[in-house]
Amino acid sequence: MATQKFELMSLPYAVNALEPVISEQTIGFHHGKHLQAYVNNLNALLPGSGFENLSLVEIVKKAEGGIFNNAGQILNHELYFGQFRSPKADNQPIGQIADAIARDFGSFDTFKEEFQKKGASLFGSGWVWLSADADGKLLISQESNAANPAQRGLTPLLTFDVWEHAYYLDYQNRRPDHLTALWSIIDWQIVEKRYTAK
Ligand code: MN
Numbered sequence: 001m002a003t004q005k006f007e008l009m010s011l012p013y014a015v016n017a018l019e020p021v022i023s024e025q026t027i028g029f030h031h032g033k034h035l036q037a038y039v040n041n042l043n044a045l046l047p048g049s050g051f052e053n054l055s056l057v058e059i060v061k062k063a064e065g066g067i068f069n070n071a072g073q074i075l076n077h078e079l080y081f082g083q084f085r086s087p088k089a090d091n092q093p094i095g096q097i098a099d100a101i102a103r104d105f106g107s108f109d110t111f112k113e114e115f116q117k118k119g120a121s122l123f124g125s126g127w128v129w130l131s132a133d134a135d136g137k138l139l140i141s142q143e144s145n146a147a148n149p150a151q152r153g154l155t156p157l158l159t160f161d162v163w164e165h166a167y168y169l170d171y172q173n174r175r176p177d178h179l180t181a182l183w184s185i186i187d188w189q190i191v192e193k194r195y196t197a198k
Contacts, residue, residue, distance in 0.1 A: 003052040008032075008039050009078050017086050021181045026169045034165050035077045042070040057150055072146030076127055080161050085187035093188045097157070097195040104138040111140075112183060118142050119160045120176045130158040132195060157194045158186065 011031060016024040042059075045067050046052050051059050056078075059071040093101055093108060105111035111130075118140055119128035126144040131154040133139065138157075141149055149156050160179055167178035 003047045005043050006039050006056070006074060008036050009081065011081055013084065013086065018084055018185050019087075021087055021185045022084075023170050026167070029169070030161075030165060031077075031081060035074070035081075038070045038073040038077070042067065042074060045070065060148055061151055069146045072148055075148055075150070076146065076159065076161070079156055080127075080159050083158060083187055083190050084185045087184040089184065091184050091186060091188070093191065095188075095192040095196070097188065097192045100132075100136060100138050100195065115140055115160070116176065116179045119162050119179045122162050125163040128160050128162060129156055130191075131156045136195075155194065158191050 008031075011027070015027045015031075018027065022030075049063075049067055051063055051067060051071075054062065056071055056075050059067065060075050063071060092098070098108070101108055101111050105114065115128060115130065119142075122128060122142045122144075124144065126142060126147070129141050129143055129149050131139060131141065131149040133154055139154070143149065160182055162175060162179075167175060171178040
């Protein structure tokens with residue numbers, strides 16, 4: 001059987017649609033160079049690996065080393081780039097995810113505070129995640145490098161990339177300012193879909 005080829009995801013918005021929160025230049029490098037490199041690397045590593053015909057999530061759950069790192073980064077970035085929309089003032093969660101956030105964190109503001117704190121305090125490169133367990137309970141986690149909560153059987157819902165490549169051109173060392181700004185571009189309809197589809 002032929003080895004499958006992964007392809008660079010298409011952005012569901014224009015490259016400048018997230019400005020001024022994320023610049024066109026950052027999207028160009030982050031999606032067009034960094035994510036493209038993970039796709040190229042994974043495609044180069046797959047032949048002969050035994051993972052040739054597994055889904056991306058299955059590869060992330062089973063692989064180690066370079067295959068895991070590149071597959072994990074593809075999965076992480078597909079969820080990351082897939083969750084945004086143009087900036088919106090007073091952007092709020094909707095539907096069942098809004099109810100679950102209120103239930104599990106007390107309020108949207110408390111949730112945002114805890115999420116940002118975990119993102120700002122993550123040492124080195126990685127991701128902060130909102131995910132759901134099998135009962136729909138929400139939790140926030142810090143994941144290093146290419147890790148994803150799906151490795152532990154959780155459903156990933158929302159993520160902030162805290163690798164420096166995600167913000168350095170626009171915010172330099174001001175990671176907390178970048179994280180604060182991201183709330184205005186979250187597409188809560190997408191997060192709601194991920195939550196209700198699980
Ligand atoms: Mn990234």
